[in-house]
Amino acid sequence: MSVKIAITGATGRMGRMLIEAVTQSADSVLTVALARPGNPAIGQDAAAFLGKSSGVLISDDINQLANADVLIDFTKPDGVLKHLGVCRASGTRVIVGATGFDDAGKAAIADAAKDIGIVYAQNMSVGVNLVFKLLDVAAKVLATGYDIEIVEMHHRMKVDAPSGTALRMGEVVAGALGRDLKDVAVYDREGITGERDPSSIGFATLRGGDVVGDHTVVFAGMGERVEVTHKASSRMIYASGSLRAARFLMQQSSGLFDMQDVLGLK
Numbered sequence: 001m002s003v004k005i006a007i008t009g010a011t012g013r014m015g016r017m018l019i020e021a022v023t024q025s026a027d028s029v030l031t032v033a034l035a036r037p038g039n040p041a042i043g044q045d046a047a048a049f050l051g052k053s054s055g056v057l058i059s060d061d062i063n064q065l066a067n068a069d070v071l072i073d074f075t076k077p078d079g080v081l082k083h084l085g086v087c088r089a090s091g092t093r094v095i096v097g098a099t100g101f102d103d104a105g106k107a108a109i110a111d112a113a114k115d116i117g118i119v120y121a122q123n124m125s126v127g128v129n130l131v132f133k134l135l136d137v138a139a140k141v142l143a144t145g146y147d148i149e150i151v152e153m154h155h156r157m158k159v160d161a162p163s164g165t166a167l168r169m170g171e172v173v174a175g176a177l178g179r180d181l182k183d184v185a186v187y188d189r190e191g192i193t194g195e196r197d198p199s200s201i202g203f204a205t206l207r208g209g210d211v212v213g214d215h216t217v218v219f220a221g222m223g224e225r226v227e228v229t230h231k232a233s234s235r236m237i238y239a240s241g242s243l244r245a246a247r248f249l250m251q252q253s254s255g256l257f258d259m260q261d262v263l264g265l266k
């Protein structure tokens with residue numbers, strides 16, 4: 001049976017990629033496509049930008065979320081939290097792809113997962129989730145004598161920094177070393193900074209052009225440097241991962257999961 005999918009932010013970069021992925025999928029079907037009130041695409045077919053017809057018109061009525069098995073939400077934290085309220089009431093499962101949540105937002109996601117199945121992942125790609133595993137191993141092997149720095153580059157339209165993926169990479173590495181990222185993260189360096197604190201994990205954020213998403217974690221020692229890099233060249237990797245997460249969620253009536261759960265990497 002096809003999984004009934006709702007897409008919010010239907011005219012966004014990821015929204016459109018998700019609509020394309022659902023229209024190509026054999027086991028999911030688009031039933032709801034939402035945009036914010038005033039969006040000029042409201043009333044148009046959700047797949048019109050592909051020159052296709054999906055039979056689903058873009059709407060601004062969030063109560064339509066009840067007409068889906070799974071909402072895939074790549075909007076922004078405030079949008080996700082609003083949509084979660086409707087989904088919690090209707091029993092619609094949710095995939096949270098948006099990044100930039102504060103601690104209160106993350107707590108609200110965890111609370112909603114008491115009633116509905118939720119996959120929340122800063123990066124839905126198989127490759128990045130493999131990298132998370134590799135980083136756990138690398139950090140443990142290179143635990144002493146290696147300075148850890150995380151560099152990411154994204155397109156000029158991205159509004160949050162560092163990326164959710166870079167922050168998750170920091171959490172994985174810090175966790176492997178028994179550190180709390182909140183205590184050791186360094187996000188800015190300017191002027192006379194003093195020598196590097198060996199326990200710190202530094203972040204550098206680059207923005208420009210149309211870069212889909214590049215991440216490198218550097219382990220810099222005396223005499224050698226190990227770099228673990230992932231480069232995304234298509235947003236379809238995130239859309240395909242999200243559909244995989246949707247199939248996984250159909251087996252879960254409640255609970256909070258991530259892509260490591262979906263991919264069986266735990």
Ligand SMILES: NC(=O)C1=CN([C@@H]2O[C@H](COP(=O)(O)OP(=O)(O)OC[C@H]3O[C@@H](n4cnc5c(N)ncnc54)[C@H](OP(=O)(O)O)[C@@H]3O)[C@@H](O)[C@H]2O)C=CC1
Nearest residue numbers: 009012013014036074075076079097098099122123124238
């Ligand atoms: N987890 C993952 O694998 C990935 C996560 N992302 C994350 O997904 C998010 C979206 O990225 P991207 O598609 O590039 O961004 P876009 O800006 O292209 O799209 C965002 C969409 O969300 C809508 N939106 C924004 N705020 C709200 C709101 N409060 N309520 C309802 N709709 C809203 C926008 O509508 P409007 O046009 O009206 O502003 C737009 O349609 C980002 O947080 C990004 O970091 C991106 C790629 C992969």
Ligand SMILES: O=C(O)C1=N[C@H](C(=O)O)C[C@H](O)C1
Nearest residue numbers: 099122123158163164165213
């Ligand atoms: O905004 C993006 O584009 C991306 N956002 C996610 C993040 O913040 O990590 C995932 C991916 O890197 C693309």
